[in-house]
Amino acid sequence: MIGAIADDFTGATDIAVAFRRVGLSVGIRFSLEDVSEERHHEDVVIVALKTRTIAPSDAVAQSMDALDWLREQGATQIFFKYCSTFDSRADGNIGPVADALGRALAATRVVFVPASPRHLRTQYMGHLYVDQKLLSDSSMRDHPLTPMTDSFLPRVLAHQTAHPVALLDHRDVARGVENVSQRLAETAHEAGTYVVVDAIDDADLLTIGAACVDDILVTGAAGLAEGWGAAHAARAGARPDASPAGSSHEGFTSVVLAGSCSARTLEQVAHMMQKGHPALQLDAITYPDPAELSDRALAWYGQQDPASAPLIYSTMPAEELHHVQDVLGAEGASRILEGAMGRIASGLVERGVNRLIVAGGETSGSVTTALGVVGGAVGPEAAPGVPWIVTAGPRPLTLLLKSGNFGDPLLLTRAATSV
Protein backbone atom coordinates (compact mmCIF):
# COMPACT_ATOMS: atom_id res chain seq x y z
CA MET A 1 0.00 0.00 0.00
CA ILE A 2 1.05 3.57 -0.74
CA GLY A 3 0.54 6.07 2.07
CA ALA A 4 0.15 9.70 1.08
CA ILE A 5 0.46 12.71 3.34
CA ALA A 6 -0.94 15.96 1.91
CA ASP A 7 -0.14 19.35 3.42
CA ASP A 8 -3.60 20.70 2.63
CA PHE A 9 -7.09 19.35 2.01
CA THR A 10 -7.53 20.39 -1.60
CA GLY A 11 -4.14 18.88 -2.35
CA ALA A 12 -5.33 15.60 -0.84
CA THR A 13 -8.37 15.50 -3.14
CA ASP A 14 -6.19 16.54 -6.09
CA ILE A 15 -3.89 13.51 -5.68
CA ALA A 16 -6.85 11.26 -4.90
CA VAL A 17 -8.08 11.71 -8.46
CA ALA A 18 -4.55 11.56 -9.89
CA PHE A 19 -3.96 8.13 -8.33
CA ARG A 20 -7.44 6.98 -9.28
CA ARG A 21 -6.97 8.09 -12.89
CA VAL A 22 -4.24 5.49 -13.37
CA GLY A 23 -6.33 2.68 -11.90
CA LEU A 24 -5.40 2.63 -8.21
CA SER A 25 -8.10 2.45 -5.54
CA VAL A 26 -7.99 5.36 -3.11
CA GLY A 27 -9.13 6.07 0.45
CA ILE A 28 -9.00 9.51 2.04
CA ARG A 29 -8.99 10.69 5.67
CA PHE A 30 -9.51 14.29 6.70
CA SER A 31 -8.76 13.59 10.34
CA LEU A 32 -6.95 10.96 12.36
CA GLU A 33 -9.35 11.14 15.27
CA ASP A 34 -11.12 7.89 16.14
CA VAL A 35 -9.22 5.83 13.58
CA SER A 36 -7.84 3.19 15.92
CA GLU A 37 -10.32 0.53 14.74
CA GLU A 38 -10.22 1.48 11.09
CA ARG A 39 -8.48 -0.76 8.55
CA HIS A 40 -7.88 0.34 4.97
CA HIS A 41 -7.34 -1.97 2.03
CA GLU A 42 -7.09 0.49 -0.84
CA ASP A 43 -3.98 0.77 -3.03
CA VAL A 44 -3.45 4.33 -1.81
CA VAL A 45 -4.53 5.85 1.51
CA ILE A 46 -4.30 9.63 1.78
CA VAL A 47 -4.20 11.67 4.97
CA ALA A 48 -5.17 15.32 4.50
CA LEU A 49 -3.38 17.63 6.91
CA LYS A 50 -3.44 21.39 7.26
CA THR A 51 0.27 21.84 7.73
CA ARG A 52 1.31 24.14 4.90
CA THR A 53 1.45 27.34 6.89
CA ILE A 54 1.68 26.28 10.54
CA ALA A 55 4.89 26.29 12.62
CA PRO A 56 7.46 23.83 11.19
CA SER A 57 7.62 21.84 14.45
CA ASP A 58 3.82 21.34 14.40
CA ALA A 59 3.87 20.40 10.73
CA VAL A 60 6.54 17.80 11.44
CA ALA A 61 4.67 16.39 14.45
CA GLN A 62 1.39 16.02 12.54
CA SER A 63 3.13 14.52 9.51
CA MET A 64 4.88 11.97 11.73
CA ASP A 65 1.55 10.99 13.32
CA ALA A 66 0.15 10.50 9.83
CA LEU A 67 3.18 8.42 8.90
CA ASP A 68 2.75 6.19 11.96
CA TRP A 69 -0.92 5.63 11.18
CA LEU A 70 -0.25 4.91 7.51
CA ARG A 71 2.42 2.39 8.44
CA GLU A 72 -0.02 0.71 10.81
CA GLN A 73 -2.40 0.45 7.86
CA GLY A 74 0.33 -1.34 5.92
CA ALA A 75 1.89 1.49 3.90
CA THR A 76 5.33 0.53 2.66
CA GLN A 77 6.04 3.64 0.57
CA ILE A 78 5.14 7.25 1.22
CA PHE A 79 4.13 10.12 -1.08
CA PHE A 80 4.46 13.57 0.49
CA LYS A 81 2.15 15.96 -1.36
CA TYR A 82 2.76 19.71 -1.41
CA CYS A 83 1.54 22.34 -3.80
CA SER A 84 2.34 22.35 -7.51
CA THR A 85 3.47 25.93 -6.92
CA PHE A 86 5.72 24.79 -4.04
CA ASP A 87 3.74 27.01 -1.61
CA SER A 88 5.78 27.40 1.54
CA ARG A 89 7.26 30.01 3.80
CA ALA A 90 10.97 30.76 3.86
CA ASP A 91 11.52 28.51 6.90
CA GLY A 92 9.38 25.59 5.73
CA ASN A 93 7.41 23.43 5.78
CA ILE A 94 8.34 21.32 2.77
CA GLY A 95 11.98 20.90 3.85
CA PRO A 96 11.36 20.14 7.55
CA VAL A 97 8.58 17.63 6.83
CA ALA A 98 10.65 15.88 4.14
CA ASP A 99 13.61 15.78 6.55
CA ALA A 100 11.52 14.11 9.25
CA LEU A 101 9.82 11.63 6.90
CA GLY A 102 13.13 10.79 5.21
CA ARG A 103 14.79 10.20 8.57
CA ALA A 104 12.00 7.94 9.81
CA LEU A 105 11.96 5.96 6.58
CA ALA A 106 15.76 5.89 6.18
CA ALA A 107 15.37 7.29 2.65
CA THR A 108 18.72 7.36 0.86
CA ARG A 109 17.54 10.02 -1.59
CA VAL A 110 14.36 11.97 -2.08
CA VAL A 111 12.98 13.41 -5.32
CA PHE A 112 11.08 16.72 -5.40
CA VAL A 113 8.73 17.02 -8.36
CA PRO A 114 6.06 19.73 -8.07
CA ALA A 115 5.41 19.93 -11.84
CA SER A 116 1.80 19.14 -12.77
CA PRO A 117 1.35 19.78 -16.48
CA ARG A 118 -2.38 19.03 -16.26
CA HIS A 119 -2.58 22.15 -14.06
CA LEU A 120 -0.10 24.04 -16.29
CA ARG A 121 2.70 23.83 -13.75
CA THR A 122 5.96 22.88 -15.47
CA GLN A 123 9.57 22.95 -14.40
CA TYR A 124 12.54 23.57 -16.67
CA MET A 125 16.17 23.90 -15.55
CA GLY A 126 14.95 24.09 -11.97
CA HIS A 127 12.61 27.02 -12.68
CA LEU A 128 8.92 26.51 -11.99
CA TYR A 129 6.38 27.97 -14.41
CA VAL A 130 2.68 28.66 -13.85
CA ASP A 131 1.09 28.63 -17.27
CA GLN A 132 3.31 30.98 -19.33
CA LYS A 133 4.85 32.79 -16.36
CA LEU A 134 7.68 32.08 -13.99
CA LEU A 135 6.31 31.29 -10.52
CA SER A 136 7.71 34.56 -9.19
CA ASP A 137 5.90 36.55 -11.91
CA SER A 138 2.62 34.70 -11.42
CA SER A 139 -0.18 35.70 -9.07
CA MET A 140 1.46 33.41 -6.50
CA ARG A 141 3.79 36.29 -5.63
CA ASP A 142 0.77 37.90 -3.92
CA HIS A 143 -0.49 34.85 -2.03
CA PRO A 144 -1.83 35.90 1.39
CA LEU A 145 0.20 33.35 3.38
CA THR A 146 2.87 31.90 1.13
CA PRO A 147 3.96 34.54 -1.39
CA MET A 148 6.33 32.83 -3.85
CA THR A 149 9.01 35.22 -5.04
CA ASP A 150 11.73 32.83 -6.23
CA SER A 151 11.12 30.44 -9.14
CA PHE A 152 14.40 28.51 -8.83
CA LEU A 153 13.31 25.59 -6.67
CA PRO A 154 16.70 24.10 -5.71
CA ARG A 155 17.42 27.43 -4.00
CA VAL A 156 13.98 27.62 -2.37
CA LEU A 157 14.36 24.09 -1.02
CA ALA A 158 17.96 24.65 0.12
CA HIS A 159 16.67 27.43 2.42
CA GLN A 160 14.44 24.87 4.15
CA THR A 161 16.81 21.96 4.75
CA ALA A 162 20.38 21.09 5.67
CA HIS A 163 20.39 18.18 3.19
CA PRO A 164 22.39 18.59 -0.02
CA VAL A 165 20.06 19.73 -2.83
CA ALA A 166 20.75 18.81 -6.46
CA LEU A 167 18.94 19.40 -9.75
CA LEU A 168 18.21 16.75 -12.37
CA ASP A 169 17.37 18.87 -15.37
CA HIS A 170 15.21 18.20 -18.37
CA ARG A 171 18.03 17.03 -20.64
CA ASP A 172 18.43 14.00 -18.39
CA VAL A 173 14.72 13.39 -17.94
CA ALA A 174 14.18 13.44 -21.73
CA ARG A 175 16.66 10.55 -22.14
CA GLY A 176 14.31 8.09 -20.48
CA VAL A 177 13.85 5.86 -17.47
CA GLU A 178 17.22 4.12 -17.42
CA ASN A 179 19.06 7.39 -17.74
CA VAL A 180 17.01 8.97 -14.93
CA SER A 181 17.61 5.95 -12.68
CA GLN A 182 21.32 6.11 -13.33
CA ARG A 183 21.61 9.87 -13.01
CA LEU A 184 19.58 9.82 -9.78
CA ALA A 185 21.96 7.24 -8.35
CA GLU A 186 24.98 9.35 -9.39
CA THR A 187 23.49 12.69 -8.37
CA ALA A 188 22.45 11.34 -5.00
CA HIS A 189 25.73 9.54 -4.24
CA GLU A 190 25.83 11.42 -0.95
CA ALA A 191 23.24 9.76 1.31
CA GLY A 192 20.20 11.90 1.99
CA THR A 193 20.51 14.04 -1.13
CA TYR A 194 17.38 15.85 -2.27
CA VAL A 195 16.98 15.92 -6.03
CA VAL A 196 14.68 18.49 -7.61
CA VAL A 197 13.64 16.99 -10.95
CA ASP A 198 12.41 18.88 -14.03
CA ALA A 199 9.23 17.84 -15.82
CA ILE A 200 7.39 19.63 -18.58
CA ASP A 201 4.84 17.07 -19.70
CA ASP A 202 3.08 13.87 -18.69
CA ALA A 203 5.70 11.73 -20.46
CA ASP A 204 8.39 13.20 -18.18
CA LEU A 205 6.32 12.30 -15.14
CA LEU A 206 5.86 8.74 -16.35
CA THR A 207 9.63 8.53 -16.80
CA ILE A 208 10.35 9.89 -13.33
CA GLY A 209 7.61 7.74 -11.79
CA ALA A 210 9.05 4.58 -13.32
CA ALA A 211 12.59 5.48 -12.23
CA CYS A 212 11.42 6.03 -8.63
CA VAL A 213 8.86 3.26 -8.36
CA ASP A 214 10.80 1.58 -5.54
CA ASP A 215 11.70 4.74 -3.62
CA ILE A 216 10.45 4.58 -0.07
CA LEU A 217 9.67 8.31 -0.08
CA VAL A 218 8.83 10.57 -2.99
CA THR A 219 7.55 14.14 -2.85
CA GLY A 220 5.60 16.28 -5.26
CA ALA A 221 2.15 17.17 -6.53
CA ALA A 222 -0.56 15.59 -8.66
CA GLY A 223 1.69 15.22 -11.71
CA LEU A 224 4.05 12.90 -9.85
CA ALA A 225 1.12 11.12 -8.18
CA GLU A 226 -0.05 10.22 -11.68
CA GLY A 227 3.41 9.28 -12.98
CA TRP A 228 4.45 7.32 -9.91
CA GLY A 229 0.97 5.86 -9.59
CA ALA A 230 1.10 4.68 -13.22
CA ALA A 231 4.31 2.77 -12.53
CA HIS A 232 2.70 1.08 -9.52
CA ALA A 233 -0.51 0.39 -11.45
CA ALA A 234 1.45 -1.20 -14.29
CA ARG A 235 3.12 -3.52 -11.81
CA ALA A 236 -0.18 -4.46 -10.24
CA GLY A 237 -1.94 -4.82 -13.60
CA ALA A 238 -4.49 -2.19 -12.57
CA ARG A 239 -6.76 -0.61 -15.18
CA PRO A 240 -7.59 3.11 -15.33
CA ASP A 241 -10.97 3.77 -13.81
CA ALA A 242 -13.00 5.64 -16.41
CA SER A 243 -16.15 6.02 -14.33
CA PRO A 244 -15.68 6.80 -10.64
CA ALA A 245 -18.57 6.25 -8.28
CA GLY A 246 -21.02 9.01 -9.09
CA SER A 247 -22.66 11.34 -6.62
CA SER A 248 -26.23 12.30 -7.17
CA HIS A 249 -26.79 16.02 -7.50
CA GLU A 250 -30.49 15.95 -6.83
CA GLY A 251 -32.25 17.81 -4.07
CA PHE A 252 -29.33 19.93 -3.00
CA THR A 253 -29.26 23.22 -1.20
CA SER A 254 -25.94 24.82 -2.10
CA VAL A 255 -23.77 27.59 -0.75
CA VAL A 256 -20.36 28.70 -2.03
CA LEU A 257 -17.76 29.73 0.55
CA ALA A 258 -14.79 31.45 -1.07
CA GLY A 259 -11.82 32.18 1.19
CA SER A 260 -9.21 32.21 -1.56
CA CYS A 261 -7.72 35.39 -3.02
CA SER A 262 -6.09 33.51 -5.90
CA ALA A 263 -6.45 34.90 -9.39
CA ARG A 264 -8.75 32.15 -10.64
CA THR A 265 -11.05 32.39 -7.61
CA LEU A 266 -11.38 36.14 -8.22
CA GLU A 267 -12.68 35.36 -11.71
CA GLN A 268 -15.00 32.61 -10.45
CA VAL A 269 -16.47 34.85 -7.75
CA ALA A 270 -16.96 37.65 -10.31
CA HIS A 271 -18.80 35.21 -12.56
CA MET A 272 -21.17 34.16 -9.78
CA MET A 273 -22.01 37.80 -9.10
CA GLN A 274 -22.52 38.48 -12.79
CA LYS A 275 -25.01 35.62 -12.82
CA GLY A 276 -26.94 37.27 -9.98
CA HIS A 277 -26.21 34.95 -7.07
CA PRO A 278 -26.73 36.79 -3.77
CA ALA A 279 -23.27 37.56 -2.42
CA LEU A 280 -21.88 38.69 0.92
CA GLN A 281 -18.28 39.77 1.42
CA LEU A 282 -16.88 39.15 4.90
CA ASP A 283 -15.48 42.31 6.46
CA ALA A 284 -12.81 41.21 8.93
CA ILE A 285 -11.70 44.76 9.72
CA THR A 286 -15.10 45.90 10.97
CA TYR A 287 -15.93 42.55 12.63
CA PRO A 288 -12.66 40.96 13.77
CA ASP A 289 -14.44 38.53 16.10
CA PRO A 290 -15.02 35.31 14.09
CA ALA A 291 -18.18 34.55 16.11
CA GLU A 292 -19.72 37.94 15.33
CA LEU A 293 -18.61 37.80 11.71
CA SER A 294 -20.17 34.37 11.25
CA ASP A 295 -23.38 35.29 13.12
CA ARG A 296 -23.86 38.25 10.78
CA ALA A 297 -23.22 36.07 7.73
CA LEU A 298 -25.72 33.47 8.93
CA ALA A 299 -28.30 36.17 9.61
CA TRP A 300 -27.75 37.42 6.05
CA TYR A 301 -28.15 33.87 4.72
CA GLY A 302 -31.45 33.62 6.58
CA GLN A 303 -32.79 36.43 4.39
CA GLN A 304 -31.83 34.77 1.09
CA ASP A 305 -33.74 32.30 -1.02
CA PRO A 306 -31.95 29.00 -0.24
CA ALA A 307 -32.52 27.93 -3.85
CA SER A 308 -30.43 30.87 -5.11
CA ALA A 309 -27.08 29.24 -4.23
CA PRO A 310 -25.67 32.23 -2.33
CA LEU A 311 -22.01 33.12 -2.15
CA ILE A 312 -20.17 34.13 1.02
CA TYR A 313 -16.64 35.28 0.29
CA SER A 314 -13.57 37.10 1.54
CA THR A 315 -11.94 37.00 -1.88
CA MET A 316 -10.35 40.30 -2.89
CA PRO A 317 -7.60 41.55 -5.19
CA ALA A 318 -4.02 41.97 -3.95
CA GLU A 319 -4.15 45.72 -3.18
CA GLU A 320 -7.26 45.33 -0.98
CA LEU A 321 -5.89 42.18 0.62
CA HIS A 322 -2.68 43.98 1.58
CA HIS A 323 -4.74 46.68 3.27
CA VAL A 324 -6.60 44.09 5.39
CA GLN A 325 -3.29 42.43 6.26
CA ASP A 326 -1.74 45.80 7.21
CA VAL A 327 -4.59 46.35 9.66
CA LEU A 328 -4.99 42.83 11.07
CA GLY A 329 -1.67 41.15 10.22
CA ALA A 330 -1.57 38.36 7.63
CA GLU A 331 -1.95 35.60 10.20
CA GLY A 332 -4.50 37.54 12.20
CA ALA A 333 -6.68 38.09 9.14
CA SER A 334 -6.46 34.42 8.17
CA ARG A 335 -7.30 33.31 11.69
CA ILE A 336 -10.41 35.50 11.75
CA LEU A 337 -11.59 34.58 8.27
CA GLU A 338 -10.87 30.87 8.49
CA GLY A 339 -12.48 30.76 11.94
CA ALA A 340 -15.55 32.54 10.60
CA MET A 341 -15.77 30.29 7.51
CA GLY A 342 -15.72 27.19 9.72
CA ARG A 343 -18.51 28.55 11.92
CA ILE A 344 -20.53 29.68 8.91
CA ALA A 345 -20.24 26.22 7.35
CA SER A 346 -21.49 24.56 10.54
CA GLY A 347 -24.35 27.06 10.82
CA LEU A 348 -25.32 26.51 7.21
CA VAL A 349 -25.46 22.74 7.65
CA GLU A 350 -27.66 23.24 10.73
CA ARG A 351 -29.94 25.32 8.48
CA GLY A 352 -30.28 22.54 5.94
CA VAL A 353 -27.50 23.28 3.46
CA ASN A 354 -26.18 19.97 2.18
CA ARG A 355 -23.85 20.98 -0.64
CA LEU A 356 -20.92 23.22 0.20
CA ILE A 357 -18.50 24.45 -2.42
CA VAL A 358 -15.38 25.81 -0.82
CA ALA A 359 -12.67 27.79 -2.61
CA GLY A 360 -9.20 27.79 -1.06
CA GLY A 361 -6.98 25.08 0.41
CA GLU A 362 -6.58 26.54 3.90
CA THR A 363 -10.21 27.57 3.90
CA SER A 364 -11.25 24.03 2.89
CA GLY A 365 -9.20 22.67 5.80
CA SER A 366 -10.93 24.98 8.27
CA VAL A 367 -14.39 24.23 6.91
CA THR A 368 -13.97 20.46 6.71
CA THR A 369 -12.53 20.32 10.22
CA ALA A 370 -15.25 22.56 11.67
CA LEU A 371 -17.85 20.29 10.12
CA GLY A 372 -16.22 17.27 11.75
CA VAL A 373 -15.86 15.52 8.40
CA VAL A 374 -13.36 12.68 8.79
CA GLY A 375 -13.62 11.00 5.41
CA GLY A 376 -15.73 10.48 2.35
CA ALA A 377 -16.15 8.91 -1.04
CA VAL A 378 -14.23 10.56 -3.84
CA GLY A 379 -16.73 11.21 -6.63
CA PRO A 380 -16.37 12.54 -10.17
CA GLU A 381 -14.28 15.63 -10.93
CA ALA A 382 -16.09 18.95 -11.30
CA ALA A 383 -12.84 20.21 -12.85
CA PRO A 384 -9.41 18.60 -13.26
CA GLY A 385 -8.10 17.82 -9.75
CA VAL A 386 -11.34 18.93 -8.06
CA PRO A 387 -13.57 15.94 -7.18
CA TRP A 388 -16.90 15.97 -5.39
CA ILE A 389 -16.63 14.39 -1.96
CA VAL A 390 -19.64 12.71 -0.41
CA THR A 391 -19.34 12.29 3.33
CA ALA A 392 -20.53 9.21 5.17
CA GLY A 393 -23.22 9.17 7.86
CA PRO A 394 -26.97 9.54 8.17
CA ARG A 395 -26.96 13.12 6.83
CA PRO A 396 -24.40 13.00 4.03
CA LEU A 397 -22.89 16.22 2.81
CA THR A 398 -21.60 16.87 -0.66
CA LEU A 399 -18.44 18.93 -0.64
CA LEU A 400 -16.32 20.47 -3.35
CA LEU A 401 -12.92 21.52 -2.03
CA LYS A 402 -11.36 23.71 -4.70
CA SER A 403 -7.76 24.85 -4.83
CA GLY A 404 -7.61 28.61 -5.24
CA ASN A 405 -6.22 28.55 -8.76
CA PHE A 406 -8.03 25.48 -10.08
CA GLY A 407 -11.02 25.24 -12.38
CA ASP A 408 -12.31 27.35 -15.26
CA PRO A 409 -13.88 30.76 -14.56
CA LEU A 410 -17.40 29.24 -14.54
CA LEU A 411 -16.63 26.42 -12.10
CA LEU A 412 -18.14 27.86 -8.92
CA THR A 413 -21.33 28.92 -10.71
CA ARG A 414 -21.65 25.55 -12.40
CA ALA A 415 -20.96 23.60 -9.22
CA ALA A 416 -23.46 25.69 -7.25
CA THR A 417 -26.25 25.28 -9.76
CA SER A 418 -25.77 21.82 -11.25
CA VAL A 419 -28.71 19.55 -10.47
Ligand SMILES: Nc1ncnc2c1ncn2[C@@H]1O[C@H](COP(=O)(O)OP(=O)(O)O)[C@@H](O)[C@H]1O
Ligand atom coordinates in the same frame (compact mmCIF):
# COMPACT_ATOMS: atom_id res chain seq x y z
N1 LIG B 1 -9.77 39.42 2.46
C1 LIG B 1 -8.80 38.74 3.06
N2 LIG B 1 -7.90 39.38 3.84
C2 LIG B 1 -6.91 38.69 4.44
N3 LIG B 1 -6.75 37.36 4.36
C3 LIG B 1 -7.63 36.69 3.60
C4 LIG B 1 -8.68 37.35 2.92
N4 LIG B 1 -9.41 36.43 2.26
C5 LIG B 1 -8.83 35.26 2.52
N5 LIG B 1 -7.76 35.40 3.32
C6 LIG B 1 -6.92 34.31 3.85
O1 LIG B 1 -6.01 33.93 2.83
C7 LIG B 1 -5.77 32.54 2.92
C8 LIG B 1 -6.08 31.95 1.55
O2 LIG B 1 -5.59 30.64 1.53
P1 LIG B 1 -6.39 29.46 0.90
O3 LIG B 1 -7.72 29.31 1.51
O4 LIG B 1 -5.47 28.29 0.95
O5 LIG B 1 -6.59 29.89 -0.62
P2 LIG B 1 -5.71 29.43 -1.87
O6 LIG B 1 -6.21 28.06 -2.23
O7 LIG B 1 -6.01 30.44 -2.90
O8 LIG B 1 -4.29 29.37 -1.47
C9 LIG B 1 -6.69 31.99 3.99
O9 LIG B 1 -5.97 31.85 5.21
C10 LIG B 1 -7.75 33.08 4.11
O10 LIG B 1 -8.39 33.15 5.36
Ligand SMILES: O=C(O)[C@@H](O)C(=O)COP(=O)(O)O
Ligand atom coordinates in the same frame (compact mmCIF):
# COMPACT_ATOMS: atom_id res chain seq x y z
O1 LIG C 1 -0.87 21.08 -6.18
C1 LIG C 1 -1.74 21.94 -6.28
O2 LIG C 1 -1.61 22.95 -7.00
C2 LIG C 1 -2.98 21.83 -5.43
O3 LIG C 1 -3.28 20.51 -5.13
C3 LIG C 1 -2.77 22.62 -4.20
O4 LIG C 1 -2.22 22.12 -3.24
C4 LIG C 1 -3.15 24.03 -4.31
O5 LIG C 1 -3.15 24.70 -3.05
P1 LIG C 1 -4.35 25.69 -2.67
O6 LIG C 1 -4.53 26.64 -3.81
O7 LIG C 1 -3.95 26.38 -1.40
O8 LIG C 1 -5.58 24.87 -2.51
